[in-house]
Amino acid sequence: MELTQELLDRLLAESLRAREFSHAPYSKYRVGVALLDEQGRIHIGANVENASFPQGWCAEPSALTAMIMAGGKQAKVALVTGPGPDIITPCGGCRQKLREFSVPDELVIIAGDPGGIRQRWTLAELLPHSFGPSHLNF
Structure with missing residues (x-):
């Protein structure tokens, strides 16, 4: 899937929109994510804090859950x-x-903020030598 400027702009807009749904009354640090799945659909998520701090969750699991519930199997971006x-x-x-x-x-x-896209990596660059499903041989 080609990352055109139009698609990058749409992903950035959706990620910034997701930040609006963040529940961050303690840190005030609002995070949003836009995930593009293998079918070309975008799923968003935001961080959700909790007064019992370990019970909150990040934006990425929120978006992954939305992707899975919509039938997506693989995150591409x-x-x-x-x-x-x-x-x-x-x-x-x-x-x-x-x-x-x-x-x-x-x-x-891809990392971004209200000023635009800042940097990009692959997951392999951010999580080298990772452990995954193939290691379990099921």
Whole structure:
């Protein structure tokens, strides 16, 4: 799937829109993500904090859940946005969750903020030598 400027603009807009749904009353750090699945559909998610801090969750699992519930099987692009100016990437746990539903060399992770797209990597670059479903031989 080609990442045209039009598609990148749409993913950025959807990721920024997802930030509006963030529930971040404690940190005030709103994160959004737009996931592009293997069918070309976009699924969004936002971080959700909880007063019992370990019970909250990141934006990426929210979007992965939306993708799975819509019948998606594989994430192709994840565009993650924070407030800026610092570049935001998925945390370690979210990188592993994304690994479950992607091909690490093919999943493109893009960092953005209200100012635009800042940087991109593959999941393999952010999570080298990862453990995944193929290691279990089921």
